[in-house]
Amino acid sequence: MKVHIHRRHLSLVLAFFLLFLAVTYWGAVTKFLKTVLGAAMPLLIGCVVAYIVNLILRQYEHLYLRLFPGPKARRFKRAVSIVLSYLSIIIIVVLVIRLVIPEIVSCVKLLIANHSRVINHLIDTIQENSNFKDFWKNFDPKHFDWNKIGKYIGYGVGGTMKTVMSTASSIVSATTTAVIAFFFSIYLLIYKEMLARQFHKVMDTYFSKIKQPFMHVIKTFDDSYSNYIVGQCKDAAILGVACFIGMKLLGIPYASMIGVVTFFGALIPIIGAILGASIGVVLIFAVSPFKALVFLIFIIVLQQFDNRVTYPLVVGKSIGLPSVWVFAAVIVGGGITGILGMMLTVPLFAAIYKLVAEDVQRRRRKAAQLPQRQ
Numbered sequence: 597m598k599v600h601i602h603r604r605h606l607s608l609v610l611a612f613f614l615l616f617l618a619v620t621y622w623g624a625v626t627k628f629l630k631t632v633l634g635a636a637m638p639l640l641i642g643c644v645v646a647y648i649v650n651l652i653l654r655q656y657e658h659l660y661l662r663l664f665p666g667p668k669a670r671r672f673k674r675a676v677s678i679v680l681s682y683l684s685i686i687i688i689v690v691l692v693i694r695l696v697i698p699e700i701v702s703c704v705k706l707l708i709a710n711h712s713r714v715i716n717h718l719i720d721t722i723q724e725n726s727n728f729k730d731f732w733k734n735f736d737p738k739h740f741d742w743n744k745i746g747k748y749i750g751y752g753v754g755g756t757m758k759t760v761m762s763t764a765s766s767i768v769s770a771t772t773t774a775v776i777a778f779f780f781s782i783y784l785l786i787y788k789e790m791l792a793r794q795f796h797k798v799m800d801t802y803f804s805k806i807k808q809p810f811m812h813v814i815k816t817f818d819d820s821y822s823n824y825i826v827g828q829c830k831d832a833a834i835l836g837v838a839c840f841i842g843m844k845l846l847g848i849p850y851a852s853m854i855g856v857v858t859f860f861g862a863l864i865p866i867i868g869a870i871l872g873a874s875i876g877v878v879l880i881f882a883v884s885p886f887k888a889l890v891f892l893i894f895i896i897v898l899q900q901f902d903n904r905v906t907y908p909l910v911v912g913k914s915i916g917l918p919s920v921w922v923f924a925a926v927i928v929g930g931g932i933t934g935i936l937g938m939m940l941t942v943p944l945f946a947a948i949y950k951l952v953a954e955d956v957q958r959r960r961r962k963a964a965q966l967p968q969r970q
Contacts, residue, residue: 637773638772638773638776638777638780639776639777639780641773641774641777642776642777642778642779642780642781642784643780643781643784645777645778645781646780646781646782646784646785646788647821648825649678649681649682649685649781649785650785650788651822651825651826652681652684652685653677653678653681653785656676656677656680656681657673657674657677660673660676660677661673674785674786678782678785678786692856695852695853695855695856696852696853696856698852699850699852699853700853702850799811813951816947816950816951817943817944817947819947820943820944820946820947820950821943821947823943824942824943824946825943828862828863828865828939829863831862831902831906831907832858832859832860832861832862832863833859834902834906835858835859835862835898835899835902835906836855836856836858836859836862837855838898838902839851839854839855839858839895839898840852840854840855842894842898843855843891843894846890846891846894847887848880848887848890848891848894849880849883849884849887850876850879850880850883853879854872854875854876854879854880854891857872857875857876858872858873858876858895860872861873861875862902863939864926864935864938864939865922865925865926865938865939865942867926867930867938868938869899872895873892873895873896873899876891876895877891877892916946916949916950917942917945917946917949918949921945921946921949922942922945924945925938925941925942925944925945926938926941926942928941929941929942
């Protein structure tokens with residue numbers, strides 16, 4: 597008697613076998629995955645950098661083709677656009693540093709100047725304390741065990757050296773990772789069309805049946821993340837500039853630094869605006885409580901205007917995620933990976949929400965058509 601084994605049954609048995617091995621040797625599996633992830637981390641960071649830079653690159657390529665439509669000039673389109681994209685990012689970073697660093701220095705100087713009296717008063721109190729004077733009079737170095745003190749000092753120096761070496765190693769590792777990620781992102785941007793063609797060939801060869809739905813999922817996630825990044829950056833830039841101009845007109849200090857903080861805070865949905873306003877109030881309160889109150893009123897009005905006017909116009913309904921799910925995405929993302937998770941889970945939830953909504957509509961249409969066919 598011939599027994600016919602279906603390919604799906606073999607796939608199911610193989611999947612259960614792999615799951616059994618993963619559960620049985622979970623420690624070795626996690627260690628192997630951590631090793632692979634650590635080795636591939638520069639490449640993963642390079643992919644993220646290339647994806648973000650590609651959003652700017654598209655705009656520069658479109659502008660380049662409009663300015664230089666000739667066939668000879670097209671050969672330099674990618675190189676010129678890549679240089680301009682990275683140069684734009686570098687200019688923005690340098691500009692932020694030039695705006696923030698002087699404000700931080702002045703803030704630290706002000707805090708030191710305001711608290712110098714408190715520190716001097718504390719020192720005078722310690723020196724005039726009777727217990728401190730009695731201790732200093734009865735202080736006798738002969739009663740100390742200098743061998744133990746020498747060992748403690750030796751341990752302290754050794755611990756300090758270990759800390760210094762560990763810090764230096766971390767800096768070198770981070771620098772190496774950043775350099776590799778930077779050059780890998782450039783390679784990805786140069787050869788992105790070639791990589792796309794190779795990906796489509798692999799899908800056509802091995803996964804032709806699921807290529808169309810898979811590519812639809814990829815496109816949905818790409819649209820969600822690109823719309824979110826571009827929209828949030830535009831809205832955050834408008835909010836940061838408006839905050840800077842408003843603080844200058846009202847005569848509130850630290851306008852540059854708080855404008856930058858407001859920009860970066862606006863990149864985080866819901867919670868970012870609260871964090872930016874809180875930092876600004878604390879810094880300004882050290883200078884003038886009245887100006888801190890004025891800033892608080894101003895930033896509340898500005899954020900309400902942004903939420904009701906600017907954000908809908910700039911971002912619109914490109915994300916397509918209801919506010920309740922935005923709040924849920926921020927909470928879940930913050931609990932998993934902190935601030936970075938708050939920023940990344942919103943477009944992730946938006947893409948999943950859109951895919952689920954499409955699938956529900958498709959199933960309901962099929963269910964509505966079934967009685968007609970019968």
